[in-house]
Amino acid sequence: MSEENYLKTIFHLQIKDENVTTNELAGKLKAKPASITDMMKKLKTRKLVNYQPYQGFRLTPDGKKAALSIIRRHRLWEYFLAEKLKFNWDEVHEVAEQLEHVSSKKLIDKLDEYLAFPKFDPHGDPIPDTNGKMETGKQINLAELPLNKPAKVCFIANQSELLLEHLNEKKITIGAMIVVKRKFGYDDSLEIKLDNRLLTISDQLVKNIFVKHG
Amino acid sequence: MSEENYLKTIFHLQIKDENVTTNELAGKLKAKPASITDMMKKLKTRKLVNYQPYQGFRLTPDGKKAALSIIRRHRLWEYFLAEKLKFNWDEVHEVAEQLEHVSSKKLIDKLDEYLAFPKFDPHGDPIPDTNGKMETGKQINLAELPLNKPAKVCFIANQSELLLEHLNEKKITIGAMIVVKRKFGYDDSLEIKLDNRLLTISDQLVKNIFVKHG
DNA sequence: GATATTTTTTAGGTTTGCCTAAATTTATTT
DNA sequence: AAATAAATTTAGGCAAACCTAAAAAATATC
Numbered sequence: 332m333s334e335e336n337y338l339k340t341i342f343h344l345q346i347k348d349e350n351v352t353t354n355e356l357a358g359k360l361k362a363k364p365a366s367i368t369d370m371m372k373k374l375k376t377r378k379l380v381n382y383q384p385y386q387g388f389r390l391t392p393d394g395k396k397a398a399l400s401i402i403r404r405h406r407l408w409e410y411f412l413a414e415k416l417k418f419n420w421d422e423v424h425e426v427a428e429q430l431e432h433v434s435s436k437k438l439i440d441k442l443d444e445y446l447a448f449p450k451f452d453p454h455g456d457p458i459p460d461t462n463g464k465m466e467t468g469k470q471i472n473l474a475e476l477p478l479n480k481p482a483k484v485c486f487i488a489n490q491s492e493l494l495l496e497h498l499n500e501k502k503i504t505i506g507a508m509i510v511v512k513r514k515f516g517y518d519d520s521l522e523i524k525l526d527n528r529l530l531t532i533s534d535q536l537v538k539n540i541f542v543k544h545g
Numbered sequence: 546m547s548e549e550n551y552l553k554t555i556f557h558l559q560i561k562d563e564n565v566t567t568n569e570l571a572g573k574l575k576a577k578p579a580s581i582t583d584m585m586k587k588l589k590t591r592k593l594v595n596y597q598p599y600q601g602f603r604l605t606p607d608g609k610k611a612a613l614s615i616i617r618r619h620r621l622w623e624y625f626l627a628e629k630l631k632f633n634w635d636e637v638h639e640v641a642e643q644l645e646h647v648s649s650k651k652l653i654d655k656l657d658e659y660l661a662f663p664k665f666d667p668h669g670d671p672i673p674d675t676n677g678k679m680e681t682g683k684q685i686n687l688a689e690l691p692l693n694k695p696a697k698v699c700f701i702a703n704q705s706e707l708l709l710e711h712l713n714e715k716k717i718t719i720g721a722m723i724v725v726k727r728k729f730g731y732d733d734s735l736e737i738k739l740d741n742r743l744l745t746i747s748d749q750l751v752k753n754i755f756v757k758h759g
Numbered sequence: 760g761a762t763a764t765t766t767t768t769t770a771g772g773t774t775t776g777c778c779t780a781a782a783t784t785t786a787t788t789t
Numbered sequence: 790a791a792a793t794a795a796a797t798t799t800a801g802g803c804a805a806a807c808c809t810a811a812a813a814a815a816t817a818t819c
Contacts, residue, residue: 333776353797366777368798373775385784385797416655426649433643441630547806567767580807582768587805599767599814 332432335401336360337370338379339431341390342398350387399463404439405431406452406459411442413453420453420505421495455486455505455541470541473509473521474534481510482542489539501530509542546646549615550574551584552593553645555604556612564601613677618653619645620666620673625656627667634667665700669755680757687723687735687754695724696756703753715744723756 340359344351353371357364371388374380379394390398408427412418418426440461443449450466451457457465470486484507487498498504503525512529513522519534532540554573558565567585571578585596593608604612622644626632632640654675657663665671669684680699690696698721701712712718717739726743727736733748746754 354795362776363778364797365779365799369776412652416652416659418651418655422651426647426652429647429649430644433640433647435640435643437632437636438626438630438640441632445630568765576806577808578767579769579809583806 334370334374335397335432337374338390338394338398339401339405341380341388342395342402345389350389352387396463399459399465401431403459403461403463404433406456407439407442407446407449409452409454410446410449410458414446414449419499421499423453424490451485451505453505454490455484470543473511473523473537473540473542474519476509476511476542478511478514480544481508482544483508484540485543486541487539488541494536494539497536501532502526502528503530503532503540548584548588549611549646551588552604552608552612553615553619555594555602556609556616559603564603566601610677613673613679615645617673617675617677618647620670621653621656621660621663623666623668624660624663624672628660628663637667665755669700682757684755684757687725687737687751687756688733688748690723690725690756692725692728694758695722696758697722698754699757700755701753702755708750708753711750715746716740716742717744717746717754 337356337360340356341351344355344359353364353367357367360367371380371382374394375382375388378391379397380388381391382388405427408430409423412423412426413420443461448460449458455470457467459465473482476482484503484505487494487505503509507525510524511521512524515521519537520531521537522529522531524530551570551574554570555565558569558573567578567581571581574581585594585602588594588608589596589602592605593611594602595605596602619641622641623637626637626640627634657675662674663672664680665684669686671679671681671683673679684699685696687696698717698719701708701719717723721739724738725735726738729735733751734745735751736743736745738744
C-alpha cells in the first residue's frame with residue numbers, strides 16, 4: 332500500500348528524463364527525506380527502482396509496470412465514480428486513492444469491461460490497458476489554440492483543490508467543446524465560447540487547460 | 546483495517562448471547578490468542594468492546610454500530626460485484642473483503658443508491674442501511690425451506706421475461722407468503738400453498754425463488 | 760477439595776514504515 | 790580551493806500489529 336504510493340508518485344515525477352531526487356519525492360509524499368531513503372533501499376532490493384546513494388532514482392521496467400498497473404486502477408475507479416456513481420469530477424480523486432489499492436486483477440479487468448473500456452479518466456488522463464499501454468493524445472495548451480477552432484477539453488494540469496473548484500464553478504469540464512473567440516495580449520487572457528456562453532479566463536487558468544482538436 | 550476485521554468478526558460471533566472468547570476469535574481470525582488480548586485492550590480504551598480479563602467480550606453499542614457499517618460496505622460491494630460485474634456469487638467474498646475497508650461514507654451511500662438500495666447480498670444475507678438497520682433473517686432458496694414453515698417471497702433471481710410471465714401466471718409475487726407442503730425427490734419439484742391454493746412448481750422455478758422466514 | 764488441564768494474559772521480541780538528530784556527501788559561494 | 794550551504798544518508802527510536810514462551814487464572818477431573 333505504502334509501496335504502491337511510492338511507485339505511483341515516482342512515475343509521475345520522472346516525466347523529465349533526469350533522476351527523481353529524494354527531496355522531490357519527500358515533498359510529494361509529505362514524508363521526511365530519511366523515510367524516502369529507507370524505502371528506496373527496499374524497492375531497490377525488489378528491483379523496482381534503480382536507486383544509487385546520493386544519485387536519485389528512476390523506476391526499472393518492472394517498477395514502471397507496477398506503477399502503470401496502479402495508475403490503471405486509479406483511473407478506472409475515477410471513471411466509475413464519475414460516470415456511474417455521479418460524483419463530481421473534482422471529488423473522485425480522493426476516493427480513487429483508496430480504491431486503487433484493492434489488488435484483484437480480475438476485479439479491475441471486469442470493471443474495465445463493465446465501463447466499456449474507457450480511454451480517459453474524468454480529468455482527461457489516459458487509462459492504461461491491461462498491458463500498460465495508453466493513448467498518447469496530442470494535447471495542446473489552450474493558449475496555443477487558434478481563434479475559432481473548436482477543441483475539446485481533455486486534460487487539466489496542476490490539479491489543486493482551488494483550481495478544480497474554480498473550473499467547476501465556471502462549468503469547464505473534461506470533454507467540453509471550446510472555441511476561442513478573442514485573445515487579449517495585454518494579460519494573455521482569453522474570451523472563449525462554451526455551451527453558448529462567453530467566458531473570459533485568465534492567463535493562469537489558461538495555462539492549466541489542455542485541449543485536443545475536435 | 547485490522548481493527549475493522551476484529552469488529553466485524555466479533556459481530557458475527559456474538560449472535561449467541563454469551564460473551565465471545567479469546568480463543569474463538571483467534572480461531573476465526575487465524576491469529577494467536579495473545580494478539581487478540583492485545584487488540585481487546587486497545588478496543589476497550591476506544592469503548593468499542595466491553596472486554597474484562599478472562600471474561601471474554603462483546604461489542605458496545607458503538608462497536609456494534611461500527612461493525613454494522615463495515616458489514617454494510619461488505620455486502621453492498623458483494624452485490625455490486627455479482628450484479629454489475631457478473632462475478633459468480635462464490636467469488637465475491639474475497640474481493641469484497643478488501644473493498645469493505647475503503648472508508649468513504651459518500652461512496653457507500655452513492656453505491657447503495659446506484660444499486661437501487663438492495664436488501665440482500667448474493668449470499669442472501671441482509672444489507673444494513675445507513676442507520677445499521679436491516680431485514681431480519683436470511684434470504685434462502687425456496688428449495689432449502691423446511692416443510693410447513695411459512696416464508697415470504699423476497700427475491701427473484703434471473704429475471705427473464707419468460708420467468709416473470711410464468712410467475713405472474715401462477716400469481717407468485719414478491720411479498721407473498723408460501724408454505725412448502727411436499728417435496729418430490731424424483732424431480733425436485735415442490736408442492737406449495739399460496740393464498741389457499743395448492744401449486745406444484747418445478748425445480749427450475751424453485752431455484753429462482755428466494756424466501757425469508759416470516 | 761486438590762490436582763491436572765485448558766484458557767488467557769503477560770513479557771519481551773520482530774517487522775514495517777515512519778520519525779529526529781547527527782553525520783556525510785554533494786553543490787554552491789567566495 | 791576552502792568554506793559554507795544544501796541534500797542525503799545513517800543511526801537509533803517509536804507505534805502498530807503481529808509473534809513465542811512463560812506465568813497466571815479459570816475450569817475440569819479425580
